[in-house]
Amino acid sequence: MRIKEKFQVTLPAELRTRSGLAVGDFLEVSLEQGGVITLTPKSMVDRQIAEGLADLKAGRVHGPYETAEEAISALDGRTGRKSSVR
Numbered sequence: 001m002r003i004k005e006k007f008q009v010t011l012p013a014e015l016r017t018r019s020g021l022a023v024g025d026f027l028e029v030s031l032e033q034g035g036v037i038t039l040t041p042k043s044m045v046d047r048q049i050a051e052g053l054a055d056l057k058a059g060r061v062h063g064p065y066e067t068a069e070e071a072i073s074a075l076d077g078r079t080g081r082k083s084s085v086r
Contacts, residue, residue, distance in 0.1 A: 011039075026050070 001009050019041060026042035065071040076082055
């Protein structure tokens, strides 16, 4: 690998595939003794939290609801179908 102009690196395809990484995934970076850099994939939960925060920031929210039934009814209205979960 080579460090590019903006200090970017590209992970080889085999490593991306074997590690299950996808576009938008997060990596935790740590510096070990002797200058060893370790990249550790963050959990799916971290990605979902980031996506949720982006939704909040963009105003893509609904609710709050008093009951689960009220939330389900609102979702049914958005999808145009009746949920079987009741």
